[in-house]
Amino acid sequence: MPRHPMHLSGAAEAALRTALKQLRTELEVPTAFPVHVLAAADAAVAAPRLPDEDATHLPFFTIDPPESRDLDQAMYLERRSGGGFRVHYAIADVAAFVTPGGALDAEAHARVETLYFPDGKVPLHPPVISEGAASLLPDRVVPALVWQHDLDAEGEVTQSSVRRALVRSRAKLDYAYVQQAITAGTAEESVALLREIGTLREAVEVKRGGISLTLPDQEVTLEDGSFRLSYRAPLPVEGWNEQLSLMTGMAAARIMLDSGAGILRTQKTAKPDVVARVRAIAQSLGIDWPHHVSYAELVRSLDPDDQKHAAFLSEATAMLLKAEYTAFRDHRIPEHTVHAAIAAPYAHCTAPLRRLIDRYTGELCVASCAAQPPPDWVLTALYGLPCEMARGKGGLADRRAVDLAEAAVLMNRVGEVFGATVINTDKEFGKPREGQLHVTDPAVLGKVTSAQDLVLGASVRAILKRADPAHPGEGKVLFTLP
Template sequence: MPRRHISMTGADGTALRAALRELRTNLDVPEDFPAPVLAEAERAAAHPRLPDQDATDLPLFTIDPPTSRDLDQAMHLARRSGGGYRVHYAIADVAAFVTPGGALDAEAHRRVTTLYFPDEKVPLHPAVLSEGAASLLPDQTCPALLWRLDLDSEGRVESTDVRRALVRSRAKLDYDGAQRAIDTGTAEESLALLKDVGRLRETLEQERGGISLNVPEQEIVAQGGSYTLAYRAPLPADGWNAQISLMTGMVAAELMLAAGTGILRTLPSAPDGAVGRLRRAAKALRIDWPHHVPYAELVRSLDPHRPAHAAFLQECTALLRGAGYTVFRGGETPDPVLHAAVAAPYAHCTAPLRRLVDRYTGELCVAAVAGAEPPEWAVAALAELPQEMAQGSRMANTVERESVDLVEAALLKDRVGETFEATVIDVKDREPLVGTVHLEEPAVVGRIESTARELPLGDRIRVRLAEADPGTLKVLFTPA
């Protein structure tokens, strides 16, 4: 799907920001941090608990969106002298700043995750930490959990270490710039190796039956005083970067399972009939899916820039619903243990500035590698974390969807009655007259309701905008 922008006037931008403030109020989103939390954050930023090991000579780099300042991860990749690769992966050490049971800790458990709105973000931790002292910003020395993953020539993990260390990132890269440097051959070796290691890990993912959906994302883009909508199909560098995080999450899960205490990110297998539904969708979209070809192999062959393929990838997201967290202690066997999309045990551990659970998994992994008992405060919190994270995930999903709905309705409110070219990307099983359409221009994904005939999944059709009401966050199309 091409990236296409449609701009609002400055006045519309002002009205939209007011509507977004109202949305935050209606969702009871916490915004300002209480004074005791801010005071504790200032003290922690000035006096963190520093580790003994100094790894500031390691030339780490980060890859994030251009405007991001809450940088959780930095990496360095190198070839090993005997063959294979060594990956250093530094993760922000939030526990070096947060005292268990303190005001910062309590507020993080109330917020659970960073929430992203078009006009602002509502962070998990105060900015003095999340965009300051705890962030892996370039040329800043800060504490981190430094993973060392030694891989063989095929990308398999041979040995693992994680410990606290002082680190210093050398460069803040963005995805477009990293991809361009790799493609043109101008990347330094450490960045260039991201392609090699990323591809090897993608091959291993395919072998174990895992799947990463390359679904184009609908983005809200700020432009001056207004906002636009755009589609962004992930770059190869997005996928290679994600593979480093996935690999670390898989290793973290293995460490906790071996130690007998931890928390896994789990996803059940697809429910009965889900794959059959996808086969029907593939047929409707005229996508050739031979019976001997596994679902994961088919998905990897699709081009998200082709509308029919993008529609099918959107249908595939149904198989990723139902993810949760599984806690285990005292050497018990967790149930469930696998993440169906990863096709292995997996843990969230690489985004502690933005996600509460990662602080705990990092702590448990450091203890496991050291052969030590995990700290009592980390074990005591495990029982409540699945429910806390579930609530945080629901809030984050609601914020994302309603923010996009609001921007869509604001962009289109003066265009009711107009017709557009669209692709039908979803049709309800039990209501074939109801579905979802994707417009290329403007970059809108909206509900469609037909009164005359079933919606043709995957077909390009003309649609008429029937409703666009920012007050109800509603955009509705009908066949033209």
């Protein structure tokens, strides 16, 4: 599922700098790369392992936020002469620079993933690799894993393969530009095809019962001495772009299952009691969810710009959509291989600059497509990777950053009374007087304690007891009910 980004204006960032530093300390976030790791990175950049095939004739382009430099994916889209489409999808080849068992590899295993904070990121790999030699920046010849997907006229994948090759991106585009160009009809054909292919893939997703969810970005600004929280709705092009990544992840899962070795991103269907609880949250927020309507259908009907819808999506996904990694080898296929939200087997493989595990899935898929055995270093690591990835702190960093931002928005309003709705309680944990509520204005989710047992869905008048960005751990925002 997508991250829930949060951005700070310059003034807001300056005011929260101390709290953000404290957050990094609490999460034990690594600081600078050790000297020997930086030296290994410089050596790797000077002598990368380059593939024999040259695919620089393909006019790849990237679509990312304007400030991004760690570019994992590039694409080139075209129509097939017999009908349908061909998607060329290049993924940064981190293994060209990282030697198994070396200093860079050890550091990546220690970090697990890139961590994103409102005032910057803590990268998985040294920037000379992640934002330089391995990044698919424009007008550079770089090694990549090049996927080729053939689709029919309805957007169904008929064939997928991946190989190593040298590539060169022709352009670094951003979402706003691509959306405007496609809408205005001025985009070149390969870019314009993103809408056609993405829309078809969204229809395929609906057909199989999958869910794609892109929550609004949060932005905190400082205006007239007060922090304000606002949302930015995702652009359609972001969803179309996500469909190519999902398509590649599903193709990788199929290849690994067929080869008998791999690591999947799996997710079981939520238990009935959890679904019932989420239905109650929907009801408490005034969201109509008929029993004959599936969760996937409901999500597609909601508007992330609507504050109550956004609150429900945030809470429901946290409760329903818990995923894990499942490894296998020697053709010992696990009993459960499906990702429930995607409604198909799926693997992480499109972000190796930012996520450790993608380097391994990429190696497995390249080996399988070349009819070669997987590298020993990959097979040896497979069963330990789920535990390693579980140490990742990306989701926690995101949640804590949002807590911090919401505390900043409310920090000058302690003691005020807010209209709110109780959207969750801790009754199942033996704490019926503790839970979470949704405040309409400003749109925040906060912890609440009460003198009486909380009633799910109740409309309440809550007193803001605490709003402290510097408060350690969780609970930076706390409401009370008399």
